[in-house]
Amino acid sequence: MTAETENLREVIKRARVVLFDFDGPICRLFAGHSAEDVAKDLVAWLEGQGLRGLLSEEERVHPDPHVVLRVVNKRHPHSDLVVELEELLTQHELKAVPSAWPTPFADPLIRTWTAVGVRLAVATNNSPRVVARYLESRDLTECFAPNVYGRTRNLDHLKPHPHCLNRALNALGAAPSAALMIGDTPSDFLAAREAGVPFLGYARNATKEKELRKAGAEVIVGSLEPVLQVLRGEL
Structure with missing residues (x-):
């Protein structure tokens, strides 16, 4: 058995609670509904409000809508503008649910963990309304209910802040030591580290893996299949 497999088995064996990030480990939310187009729409909405100067040129072309949201919140914290922009992002996320791609092996992994008595929660920067709709579409609601902790009106609490992890715990x-966080971004890792929760990185490509390792993540899988195999005693 490799050291990598042994490390994977160890973090899984210790976990009595598993906290999943949503977009990545459970599904690819914007697989059929480009996140870059969503970011552009948020920028266009701001420009329609006469607020083009609120964003730098680099921020206006950033492909991640959460970056746009964070920037506006930083410059106009807790304002009606932020509330409206967050709701616009939520509506885009809801529209993306029907075309979201389930992450390979995520559904059976979630059901298996539930079957062996491990309690599950979602800790995400996405809207909890979006997570609830997706889980319902996959008949996974009961595996998590009611433990879905997502974006709130207080955007200062987005990961890497550990707020949603602490709420779940x-x-x-x-x-924290009895839990395991599964995430695919450096912000997931940093939030887990701040909360004192062991971390399992999910990297669907080499770029994701490089980003996670640079942040400090040590146990990383390129597929959820070996996680499922460990749970089933096959690895």
């Missing part, structure tokens, strides 16, 4: 009555 408190609701489940779980010690």
Whole structure:
């Protein structure tokens, strides 16, 4: 057995609670509904409000809508503008749900973990309304209910802030050391580290893996299949 497999088995064996990031480990939310187009729409909406100067040129062309949201929140914290922009992003996320791609092996992994008595939660920067709709579409609601912790009106609490992880741990009555966070971005890793939660990185490509390792993540899988195999005693 390789050291990598042994490390994977160890983090899985210890976990009594698993916190999933949503977009990445559970599905690719914008697989059929470009995140870059969503970011452009948020920028266009701001320009329609006469606020083109609010963003730098680099920010106006950034492909991640969450970056646009963070920038506006930083410059106009807790304003009606931020509330409206967040709702616009939520509507785009909701439209993306029907064309989202389930992450390979995610559905059986979630059901298997539930079947062996491990409690699950979602800790995400996406809207909890979006997560709930997706889980319902996959008949996975009962595996998580009611533990879905997503974006709130307080955007200062987006990961890498550990707020959503701490909410999940408190609701489940779980010690951080008894939990496991599965995420695919450096912000997921940093939030887990801040919360004291062991981390399992999911990297669907070499770029994702490089970003996670640069952030400090050590246990990383390129597929959820070996995680499922460990749970089933096949690895």
